[in-house]
Amino acid sequence: MxxxxxxxxxxxxxxxxxxxxxxxxxxxxxxxxxxxxxxxxxxxxxxxxxxxxxxxxxxxxxxxxxxxxxxxxxxxxxxxxxxxxxxxxxxxxxxxxxxxxxxxxxxxxxxxxxxxxxxxxxxxxxxxxxxxxxxxxxxxxxxxxxxxxxxxxxxxxxxxxxxxxxxxxxxxxxxxxxxxxxxxxxxPSLFTFNIKDPRIKDLMGVSALASVKVKGSRLQASGPLLITHWGMSGPGILRLSAWGARELFAKNYQFVLQVNWLNDLDFEETAELLRELKIEHAKKIITKKSPFDFPNRLWESLVLASGITEATKWADLSRKQLDNLTGQLVNGQYHVNGKSTFKExxxxxxxxxxxxxxxxxxxxxxxxxxxxxxxxxxxxxxxxxxxxxxxxxxxxxxxxxxxx
Missing domain, CATH: 3.50.50.60 (FAD/NAD(P)-binding domain)
Structure with missing residues (x-):
C-alpha cells in the first residue's frame, strides 16, 4: 500500500x-x-x-x-x-x-x-x-x-x-x-535495589519514612521506603534511582546505601533520645516495643543488629550498645548488588x-x-x-x- x-x-x-x-x-x-x-x-x-x-x-x-x-x-x-x-x-x-x-x-x-x-x-x-x-x-x-x-x-x-x-x-x-x-x-531510571542483608531478610512488606543516601556521592532522597523480598523499593528509593540513573549505571549498581530510618533526626539527636528512653523505660525490655514511628519487626531487627540481646532491658544498655543502635537507626549501611525493574x-x-x-x-x-x-x-x-x-x-x- x-x-x-x-x-x-x-x-x-x-x-x-x-x-x-x-x-x-x-x-x-x-x-x-x-x-x-x-x-x-x-x-x-x-x-x-x-x-x-x-x-x-x-x-x-x-x-x-x-x-x-x-x-x-x-x-x-x-x-x-x-x-x-x-x-x-x-x-x-x-x-x-x-x-x-x-x-x-x-x-x-x-x-x-x-x-x-x-x-x-x-x-x-x-x-x-x-x-x-x-x-x-x-x-x-x-x-x-x-x-x-x-x-x-x-x-x-x-x-x-x-x-x-x-x-x-x-x-x-x-x-x-x-x-x-x-x-x-x-x-534505566526508576528501579528498585537488590539487597541481601540479614537485617531485612524477613521484613518483606515493612514500610518506613526514611532518608537514603549513596555513600561517597551527593545522591540522596527521602520518602516512604518499602522492604521487599529482593531488597528495597518505595518512593524514596525510586526517587534516588531516577536522580542517580547515570551515576548508578556507572557504578554497575554496586554501591553502599546509607539509610536513616528516622528520616530527619541526626546521630546526636537520636543518641539523646535513646538516653532519655533508657531512663524512662529502665525496667522494660528494649525489643518489646518500637519507640519510633515504624513497625516493631524493624525495630527488633535493628536492636539485635546492634549486639543487644532479645531479653536486654533499657537500664542495662551499655554506652557501646547505645552508639551501635544509634548508628543502625540513622546510618545503616546496606550493600546494593544490582537492580530490579519497578513493576511494568x-x-x-x-x-x-x-x-x-x-x-x-x-x-x-x-x-x-x-x-x-x-x-x-x-x-x-x-x-x-x-x-x-x-x-x-x-x-x-x-x-x-x-x-x-
Whole structure:
C-alpha cells in the first residue's frame, strides 16, 4: 500500500494518540495516521498505575512541577506554562473523563481503570477519522524536498510532517542518529535495589519514612521506603534511582546505601533520645516495643543488629550498645548488588539530545517538519504521573503548529 497523509505520527502510545487527537481538533481538514509497530496500541497506558492509569499529578505550578524531572527540568518550564496539570484535567473532562486526586497527589480516572483513558482516545480518533495502523514497524525515514517518506515492513507512506512518539525505542534512536540527531545513550531510571542483608531478610512488606543516601556521592532522597523480598523499593528509593540513573549505571549498581530510618533526626539527636528512653523505660525490655514511628519487626531487627540481646532491658544498655543502635537507626549501611525493574513501568533516561529541540514548537532544529513528543526525548521523571504529563504537554505543543 502507498498512502499519502498530511501528518504521520509514529508510535501508538499515550503521546502519539494525544498528539493526533489535538492536531485533528486544531485542524479537522488534515489527513492523519498513527503507525504502531505492535499488534496493540496504548499498551503502556493499560498497565500504568497498576492498571488504573496515573494520568497526571496534582502539582499545578510549572516552576514546581519541573522539579520532578531529573532530565528536562530546565527545558520543560516554558512548555508547562503552556499546558500544565490543570490543563490536563480540563482536557480529559472535556472528553468525558473525570479525574480524582489521591492523598499522595497522583491523579487517576474516577473509574480507577486505564480502560477509561483508552476508550476516550479510541473514541476521539474514530470521531476525527484518524487512521490507526498496527503492525507497521518503521524500517526507514527519508527526507524529500518537501515531504517525508516512511517505509514500514508492510507499506510505504508519504507525509508533509512527521511526529515521532516512539518512546524508548533504540531502533528509532539509531534511525534518527543517521539523519543527524544526537542521542544521549539510554540507561534505566526508576528501579528498585537488590539487597541481601540479614537485617531485612524477613521484613518483606515493612514500610518506613526514611532518608537514603549513596555513600561517597551527593545522591540522596527521602520518602516512604518499602522492604521487599529482593531488597528495597518505595518512593524514596525510586526517587534516588531516577536522580542517580547515570551515576548508578556507572557504578554497575554496586554501591553502599546509607539509610536513616528516622528520616530527619541526626546521630546526636537520636543518641539523646535513646538516653532519655533508657531512663524512662529502665525496667522494660528494649525489643518489646518500637519507640519510633515504624513497625516493631524493624525495630527488633535493628536492636539485635546492634549486639543487644532479645531479653536486654533499657537500664542495662551499655554506652557501646547505645552508639551501635544509634548508628543502625540513622546510618545503616546496606550493600546494593544490582537492580530490579519497578513493576511494568520501565522508564529510561536518555534519548534525543534536548539541545536539538525547539521547546516552543517541539520541532527538530536539525530537520524541518519533524516533531517529537514523549519519552523519545532525553526527558524522564520520577513515578507519580509526571512522565504522562510530559507526553500530554509535548503533544499539545506539537498540535499548536497545525492550527487552521
Amino acid at each position: 502507498n498512502a499519502n497523509y498530511d501528518v504521520i505520527i509514529i508510535g501508538g502510545g499515550a503521546a502519539g494518540f494525544f498528539t493526533a487527537i489535538n492536531i485533528a481538533e486544531n485542524n479537522s481538514k488534515l489527513k492523519i495516521a498513527i503507525l504502531e509497530r505492535g499488534k496493540e496500541v496504548l499498551s503502556k497506558v493499560r498497565v500504568s498505575g497498576g492498571g488504573r492509569c496515573n494520568v497526571t499529578h496534582a502539582c499545578f505550578i510549572p516552576n514546581e512541577l519541573v522539579k520532578f524531572y531529573p532530565r528536562g527540568e530546565k527545558e520543560l518550564k516554558g512548555p508547562f506554562h503552556q499546558f500544565c496539570s490543570g490543563d490536563t484535567i480540563e482536557w480529559f473532562e472535556r472528553h468525558g473523563v473525570e479525574l480524582k486526586i489521591e492523598d499522595d497527589g497522583r491523579m487517576f480516572p474516577v473509574t480507577d481503570s486505564s480502560q477509561t483513558i483508552i476508550d476516550c482516545f479510541q473514541q476521539a480518533v474514530k470521531k476525527w477519522g484518524i487512521d490507526v495502523l498496527t503492525g507497521q514497524s518503521v524500517q526507514s525515514l527519508f527526507r524529500g524536498e518537501d515531504y517525508w517518506k516512511v517505509e514500514t515492513t508492510r507499506d510505504t507512506f508519504k507525509a508533509s510532517k512527521i511526529v515521532m512518539a516512539t518512546g524508548s525505542n533504540p531502533k528509532m534512536w539509531d534511525m534518527l542518529e543517521t539523519l543527524g540527531h544526537s542521542i544521549v545513550p539510554p540507561v 513501568e520501565f522508564v529510561t533516561a536518555g534519548g534525543i539530545d534536548l539541545k536539538e529541540i525547539n521547546f516552543k514548537t517541539m520541532e527538530s532544529k536539525i530537520l524541518s517538519d519533524l516533531y517529537f513528543a514523549g519519552e523519545i526525548l532525553n526527558i524522564d521523571a520520577i513515578t507519580g504521573g509526571f512522565n504522562f504529563q510530559n507526553a500530554w504537554t509535548g503533544g499539545f505543543l506539537v498540535a499548536k503548529n497545525f492550527s487552521n
